[in-house]
Amino acid sequence: MSSEIADTVRAGVGGDLADPVFWRAGAIATTAVMLVILAFLTIDSYRYISVGGLNVPKYDVINQHIGYEFNWSRHAAVPVIGGPEPLFGHKVTEAEAADLILKGKFVIQSRACMDCHTFFGNGAYYGPDLTKSWLDPAWPQIWMPMTGKTTREDAMVEFLMRPDKYPTWDRRMPNLRLTEAEAHAAVAYLKWLSAIDTNGFPANFGQAGK
């Protein structure tokens, strides 16, 4: 073993390009360096992507108004957290919000929403991207009138429980038998999701015709 290491070092220093040992040293060194860099970047990225980090807000942000506006210094659209606007008109504590989001994620995984939709553009492409679904003008413009609900979140719950009843075009969403509690949690999840800073994805959201 130690003679192998010696060989490796010798070839690495000597640099005989036709010698496999030289390239073996290169492969090991390159891989190691890249992995170390990746480890550091991962640790640093966690400052941004953990809940309450620089880009991902705490779960109780669902008590707030959420907007999405172009930021000239960032050259990208960013979420704007506004004044109080409790979901379903009912302010939740941080712990309650965390539970709701936990449940929401269970809904999303158990019904495999991601095998039709994308979140942050990841998933499947049969249905629309849900990153900013909370802010979609379709809720006030199409689904609130269609479901007869007066708030966006009520319309969302009604839609998610019976999507097959409220199609906007021929590619409909099937009924995945969400209970009312499950639909509530899914809506909370979508509201929280829309408050995450995604470096401007999706671009020009809702800007068509403006």
Added chain:
Amino acid sequence: MTPESLLETAVLLGLFVLAGGGYGGLYSVGRAAGRPALIRAGRACWVGALAIAVVIAAATPLGVGWKLLILVSALVYAVIPPVTWRYLERTHSDEGLRP
């Protein structure tokens, strides 16, 4: 990025790598088959790649850093085929495996 320039830029980026690959492909086939015409066609591909890189640098809304990266990669694409080929010949001749 306007909608038009988005598609144009993406297509140019694709064509850029295609032309770079065209050089590698034609050059190596030309060498293997002993056909200098193919090697020349390969070099023409690389000139194409360089031209595309220049167009990307001059006429697309990509950031400066990306444009530089593309221009530098155009130079890298120029050396890969001959260097790789020579290296292959050298390793294979060590083994007495050349055709």
Added chain:
Amino acid sequence: MYRSQRLSLRYYAAAVTLFGVMIVFGLLSALYYLYPSLLFNVFNFSTSKIMHIDTLVIWLLMAFLGAVYWYLPKELGREVEGMWLAELTFWVFCAVVIVVAAVFIFVQYGPATDFTLWFINQGRKYVEAPRWATIGIVVVMLVFAYNVVATCVKAHRMTGIMWVLALDLIPLVLVYLDAFSYDRNMSTDLYWWWWLVHMWVESTWEVLIGCVMALVLMDVMGTSRRIVETWLYIEVMLVLGAGILGLGHHYFWIGTPQYWLSIGGFFSALEPLPLLGMVIHAVYDAGAHRLKTTNRPAFFWITTEAFLNFIGAGIWGFMMTLPQINLFTHGTQWTVSHGHFAFYGAYVCGVIAVFYVAKQKTSGAAYLDGKAWKWAYGLLNIGMVGMVMGLLLAGMAQAFFGRAIGGSTLMAFTTASENPWFVSGMYARMLFGLMFAAGYVALVYDLVTSPRRIATPALQPEPA
């Protein structure tokens, strides 16, 4: 023939079968885009697509295992250690796949509870299989790793290829552990999910197929070990050098810091370069050994692998990998176009070559050639290229009308999806998909029928 080679044939048979299942569900998934009311509320697009991409992962994995079980005894000059375990896990693997498929098809989804994640569906792309099955797959991979390492130890022999293979199995299994994850934070969830998906297809699988191709090259083209191993090291260096931080091209928009835009774009620009090197290498080998090869289909598929890997991963990847472009193409049919082309070029072509190596051996044909393989070759390749062109067209229409102009809302998504360019792309995908399926039928026909000129019928062909 070694006992492990007979196991290998069983793995190939299972892989080819699942390849067929995958195509059936691919075609079905494509049909929903044309007839959205199809099986509505009964068997939805999501379920069909899960079947399509999960069988994809499993059949390629099975083919890789088969290829390693095929070459391991040859490489080390002795029977594989722990064969009874390997044979047992093959049946475990098959049973797991069948039960999971049945649950996906008949149960589909469950309530928002832990129970669903354990026994029905985890709902994370590519790794939807419930947790119990994930444990099964980890066990299969661990037994496989044990077979490899124990055989090396018993043989008192370790070749360069075996070192690379054995070391590659560590990250391969490690990143797969993310398949168990449940994380309520979508950003961290996707952060690690991409370690699994990207590090599999652009790092660990690339290295694995590199090892398999090295073994095939020595076998089919008679290249010397020293050369093959030198190339393998170079390839590992370049692929991992660019691919590990190339991970950054998935960290543009998931809540990650802005510096990933630069890192991801930069390293993905490097990713096509090693693939180009492989093209040149393939041409060199093809030129040097063309006259010596006795296995024409394997020879053609290996060479094609190098070219299509470069085009599908290199060109199609680079086209949309710079962040300024990706902002608009991300998560559209453009992605699907690249995904199909890259998977096909990098893995499917290589795996088909491996099938033909086994076919030559089992049929005892001194020279393998004929008509049927050419049909399969033509139909599969033209079918795939046609499909990805259709998808590219559809993706461009989405990026243009749905994203850049429309602004990504439901309305924009709908408008883009009704655009004639998008719709034509979807029809083209369907038609060329049918052609691809015809190519699959030709491939299976060619693999199971015995070749016409059998010089030394040493062994009975296994039912493949």
